[in-house]
Amino acid sequence: MKTKMKRLLAVALCAAMAVSAGACSGADSGSSEKTSSAGSQAVSAAAGSSAPQPMRYVAPGSDWPMQDEVIAKVNEKLQADGVNIEVKLQRIPWDAWDQKTQLMISSGEEFEMLHVMQDKKQVGILYGQGALAPLNELFDSGKYDDLKSKFTDNVWKEVTSQGNILAVPAMSTANQGKSYGDISYRKDVADKLGLKTPTTVDEVIDFAKAIQAELEKETGKKIYAWGGTGRPAEWYLRSLDEDYFYVDTALTLVKVDQDGTVSSWVESEEFKNSCKLYERFNKEGLIHPDSLSLGHEYGSNEILYGRWAIGFDSGMPVENEQQLQKNVPGAEIGVFQLAPEKNDFITFYTYNCNAVPVTSKHPEAALDFLQWLYSDQENHDLFMYGIEGETYNAVGDNRKEKILGEDGKALYQYDEWQIAYQPLRRFEDGMSDRLIALDSRRRDLDEEAVVSVATGFMFDSTPVADAAANLSAEAESLLAPLKCGLVSYDEGFESALSTLKAAGLDEYLAEYDKQFQEFLSGQSK
Structure with a gap:
């Protein structure tokens, strides 16, 4: 018990970095925080004597005008499909995200699924800080074989640390978070x-x-x-x-x-x-x-x-x-x-994933939901785009038209970068076939692609925390003018490098190299 408490308290010092505002595109701001669990009484009644297990999903962003109506329909369909969970969507505004998620985990608040942006803080580091629960036993049970089959071994490697599966990937597009030199x-x-x-x-x-x-x-x-x-x-x-x-x-x-x-x-x-x-x-x-x-x-x-x-x-x-x-x-x-x-x-298949926090007593609820979501086009359409004819209109096999409110904004459309599954996505009506083809490439299935030896590696900066903090404060302001060509390399580089060295660059590199060689040794076993 003491060990678990220490791990939970450790999160209070650094969970704010776990998932940070500005990670990927599509972030709204400014709405009040609330939990959508509309239709819970009807769902409980439909389930009979066995009340549905809450599946509380904590993710960044703002609520939509018809969010409650959509989540109620999601819960009705989950029950009709024999999945006895009740989705409770908790969207936290970006300006409160770090502070709120830190408090929720460090105080032991129960919820079943947390969105993680790995370009801000990777799942392996969060696991080491006591924030995430490993999912190996659940996947080993065989119940979630369909969910596991949705992604290749290389993609799963990105959410695995020291043999522990720590999240389910959210691979929504061929291009998001990646460029490949385009x-x-x-x-x-x-x-x-x-x-x-x-x-x-x-x-x-x-x-x-x-x-x-x-x-x-x-x-x-x-x-x-x-x-x-x-x-x-x-x-x-x-x-x-x-x-x-x-x-x-x-x-x-x-x-x-x-x-x-x-x-x-x-x-x-x-x-x-x-x-x-x-x-x-x-x-x-x-x-x-x-x-x-x-x-x-x-x-x-x-x-x-x-x-x-x-x-x-x-x-x-x-x-x-x-x-x-x-x-x-x-x-x-x-x-x-x-x-x-x-x-x-x-070098990276997806920066985004969805994890189970250590505070959850029912980690299976998150996997039940994700397996349901990714198993069927109708399920995916319902959660991602809402109620057909009310929040969107399906156009053909892979397009959609958003229905807008009087303010000109969508009545509902979940942030695709957070949880959408690429093969089931719908694109905006009017987007050309040429661009849809570009955005639909399955680069995870490209056998000709060269995969970086660093794919799946997760650097833990804790042993060099001071150097990492100093470099974080200095690097961008020193290097951005050089990288943008606004300051001459010949005139500005030596001074910038001297400052980075004083901030701990060599110490940071040495620790990175140590951990990476250990990672490579583990991969070869």
């Missing part, structure tokens, strides 16, 4: 100008400048390239002759080669050349001079209104084309890659 562009403008798809970095610059000039002539507004500078420039890196390598996304300070070598990403030649490349973009007028201070919302608005020449590393997500076309009739999004003959390099 370059997006205004296809309608490129077609109008008769531009050929670039095959080299120099051609990319000329291509972007041509689209920029045409759009500036049409709009009278300065046009820029957007996206991609916060992380390594994968669109450029895939064009190099060097072997594939992984750059850790937590602080973008660690480089992992396919032979298992761990080194400093910021001290590599590839980082240097990437910075210098963006200097060229800056000198050519393709990078907004205030891009670091404008914020994500400004860039997103420019993109959705067609005021962009090119988007790096999914700077223009293909699923945004419908909204773009509403604002700019006739606008189209094109996507290409340099070195298209090279196979995809997979």
